[in-house]
Every structure is written in structure tokens, then in C-alpha cells.
Amino acid sequence: MFLNSVVVLLILLYIPCLFGHLCLWQPMQRGNFSLNPPGSHDCYRKQSPCGGFNSSTSKQRTILEADSMYTVLFQQHLNHYYPGNPGQLDISFAVGLDPPEEDFRRLMVFDDYNPMNHNTQTNFSIRIQLPSEPCEFCVLRVRYLTNNPDEEDKGTTFHQCSDIQLKSTLKKVSRPSLNQIQPIKHENDPHDCCTSPSFRTQFTHRIPDIDYISSGLIYYDKPSQQMRVTLFSMNIRYDMWMNFTSGKQYYYNDNNKTCHLFGLDYWNDWCYGNTFNQSEDFQISNTSCLSGRSRYCNQWKNGDFFFQSTTTGCYPAALYRKSNNENTIYFNPKDGPFSPDIFQPNPICLKSSIVAHEHYRAIRKNKP
CATH class of the missing domain: 2.60.40 (Immunoglobulin-like)
Structure with missing residues (x-):
């Protein structure tokens, strides 16, 4: 990569x-x-x-x-x-x-x-x-x-x-400059879309250049502005609970039973395309899904990044990069709602009092 x-x-x-x-x-x-x-x-x-x-x-x-x-x-x-x-x-x-x-x-x-x-x-x-x-x-x-x-x-x-x-170098080679300093212009497209307000999806993440692979499960819930990610990597399980209302994120390592508390940025809807300020330009409709699990996908591009969502339902299907073949494949989406227990952090995390960093918003609103 x-x-x-x-x-x-x-x-x-x-x-x-x-x-x-x-x-x-x-x-x-x-x-x-x-x-x-x-x-x-x-x-x-x-x-x-x-x-x-x-x-x-x-x-x-x-x-x-x-x-x-x-x-x-x-x-x-x-x-x-x-x-x-x-x-x-x-x-x-x-x-x-x-x-x-x-x-x-x-x-x-x-x-x-x-x-x-x-x-x-x-x-x-x-x-x-x-x-x-x-x-x-x-x-x-x-x-x-x-x-x-x-x-x-x-x-x-x-x-x-x-x-x-x-x-200075004696070797002068005529080559076009690759520097891109012009403002990037983005346009909306009728295919721009957002996912279901509440869903879960499985995923696998691969980085071929360093032989990295991980897998897991994502819960996304717009009504409560919460997410949860369970990740398995190198035989270790990690859990992340993100509550964008409180501005807190817990990161739990199940291997050593430790939890870190962080602050969070603003909630971000899971959308595709410039209609929703995602800095992604629509590329093609009804293309083959990289995952192979869904038949047709729409595709967007932002620089080196390509995004695919299912043509039906606008569920995430893939995030990949052609430069290094790094990819995240999403599959088996299922609509919510989900039990509030899904977004309840491990009790060990709730004992965490040291915040690695608090954003300006967190400092203003969440300080006792």
C-alpha cells in the first residue's frame, strides 16, 4: 500500500x-x-x-x-x-x-x-x-x-x-507536473443516496501489501446517533461504542480487558455523493459489486478512494483503493431497530474517567 x-x-x-x-x-x-x-x-x-x-x-x-x-x-x-x-x-x-x-x-x-x-x-x-x-x-x-x-x-x-x-541535478527530464492545486469541483448526481437509518452489516478489511486482514460487525443507528463496531484482528477482539450525543467513544480490548475513553466529532450520516457533502463524485451505476455478494452496485470516487453501495437499498458494499488494492467489503446488511443493549459499553469502560482527548464541544457541554 x-x-x-x-x-x-x-x-x-x-x-x-x-x-x-x-x-x-x-x-x-x-x-x-x-x-x-x-x-x-x-x-x-x-x-x-x-x-x-x-x-x-x-x-x-x-x-x-x-x-x-x-x-x-x-x-x-x-x-x-x-x-x-x-x-x-x-x-x-x-x-x-x-x-x-x-x-x-x-x-x-x-x-x-x-x-x-x-x-x-x-x-x-x-x-x-x-x-x-x-x-x-x-x-x-x-x-x-x-x-x-x-x-x-x-x-x-x-x-x-x-x-x-x-x-541541483544534472539529469533534466521533461515531465508534466502532477501537482493539483486547483479547487476541486464537485457536482450532485441523482444516484446520490443514504443508507437505511438503522442497520447492521458484516465486513472484512484487507491490506494486501502488509498481509493485514480483519473482520467484524457494524451497528449504525441514526435515530439515537450511535454506532458500534466489533472488530477481530490477529486473534484479538476489539469493541468500539460511539455515542455522538454524549460525545464519548469507548475502545475496548477484549484480550487484555482494557478500555480507553475518547471524545467524538459530530454525527455523520452514512451517505454517498456530493448531494450529502461527502466529497464523492458519482462514477457509474449498476456495476458489478466488488463483494460479489450483491449483484449490482453504484460507485463513487474521491481521489484514490472508490465507494460502492448496493443499487437497491443504498447499503454499503465496498470501500477500496486501486493504488494498493486495500479494500473493505460489506455484506449481509440487516435493518434495525436494535436493542439498546447493543450500544451499552462494557462495564469496565464505564469506570474509565481519564479522557484521552475532549473536543471543544465536549469540553463545553460534558464537563461536570
Whole structure:
């Protein structure tokens, strides 16, 4: 799922939905680096332009070739998708040891995507073309512009910077720029749809490049604004209870009987297409379903992501990526309603008092 290029610049972004953090893969990140525990404060950097960290905090300056194509690899660890105004991620560049915000120029911008599960680890592989002019001191930056009001404690954008040097190259190859800095235009389509307000579905998730596979069951209930995900991975069972009214999410590891409490973003209807602000463009109707369990599906696209829903009922059928064949297959949908017990967390979770992170909304409304 990671790379298919001659030269690779490795950047790993860690973006928990509950923190919106970004972390660059060591040793490129300015300052300290830690991906453990989830929501590491080494990744909580909102101050423009580089999260409050200057060049003196760098452990390494990476040497790259000017006017060359590179693949930027990063991970969105958890997702902040805001349906009211979907956000973006971008990659930008500036010359200088500590350039100001106005000196950064975008090399690439792409829409946030909706996985319908905040606890998501999504690896991106983004091609960029570096500037043609060499520079001894320059900065490559990745941002997550969430547009999410629940992140408004010190702004809604997260920054992470890496210090680089661009060296001139004698090898000049004429190639079209892949940088996409034009605003992305989306249009509605009559096929745009939403799922049943209450349903459950089984799923399998595969990432072929790292031989990863998981499976589980999702309960979705719009009337109560609750979801539950039961996940089986590497012989471990995980349960996630999400209550968007209280703004709380419990993450339970059945193997070691531990539970973590997080805050939640806003409720998000399970819909497809720009009619419902999903940043997904309709592609084709009545195509073969990737799952093979339903005969016909409609398909949407957002960048590298393809979404399929059943032609009848608009149930989720697949979420997949052509770049690495990663896929989530949904099958055996069943309409609710369901017993309230389904959404009742394990008693161990209810004893949790330490919140890994609370959003602005949670701080205002849920504090005693």
C-alpha cells in the first residue's frame, strides 16, 4: 500500500480523530516523536506555520533533488471528517530556515475522505514535483485542514514540518507536473443516496501489501446517533461504542480487558455523493459489486478512494483503493431497530474517567 517510485520521501502523519495530531516519521519530524500512546502530544501542533517548532528542533535535514518527482507517504491514523464542510489535506513547500506562513506554497491538495469510522488508519501515497530551484535550507510541510468546529481550541488545522535541502541535478527530464492545486469541483448526481437509518452489516478489511486482514460487525443507528463496531484482528477482539450525543467513544480490548475513553466529532450520516457533502463524485451505476455478494452496485470516487453501495437499498458494499488494492467489503446488511443493549459499553469502560482527548464541544457541554 505504500510506494511505487524510484525515489521516496517517507513522511508518516499521525492524525487521531480525537486529537487531529500529525506526526512525521522519525527522524524527519521537528521536535520529539512518539506515536504511543494514541493522541501523543508530540503530534498536537496547531500553531502556524510548523506547529510552534522551529528549525533548531530538527534532528536531520533530508537531502533531495530539485525538480524531481517524489512520493510522499503518510498516515491518517484516525479521521476528522466533518460533513458540514469537508476538509482537506495539503503538502506545501517554502524556502528558508524558518519561513513565515505566507512563504509556503501548495504542491498538492486533496479532499479528506469519509471512512464512517473515526478509528481508521489510512496510508496515503502522494506524488509531488519538487521546485526546480536548489535551496540549502527549505521546509516541506503537511497539514490537515479539518474545518471541524469540534477542533476549535487553537484553530482547526494541524501542522507538521520537515527540514530538507534541495540539491541541483544534472539529469533534466521533461515531465508534466502532477501537482493539483486547483479547487476541486464537485457536482450532485441523482444516484446520490443514504443508507437505511438503522442497520447492521458484516465486513472484512484487507491490506494486501502488509498481509493485514480483519473482520467484524457494524451497528449504525441514526435515530439515537450511535454506532458500534466489533472488530477481530490477529486473534484479538476489539469493541468500539460511539455515542455522538454524549460525545464519548469507548475502545475496548477484549484480550487484555482494557478500555480507553475518547471524545467524538459530530454525527455523520452514512451517505454517498456530493448531494450529502461527502466529497464523492458519482462514477457509474449498476456495476458489478466488488463483494460479489450483491449483484449490482453504484460507485463513487474521491481521489484514490472508490465507494460502492448496493443499487437497491443504498447499503454499503465496498470501500477500496486501486493504488494498493486495500479494500473493505460489506455484506449481509440487516435493518434495525436494535436493542439498546447493543450500544451499552462494557462495564469496565464505564469506570474509565481519564479522557484521552475532549473536543471543544465536549469540553463545553460534558464537563461536570
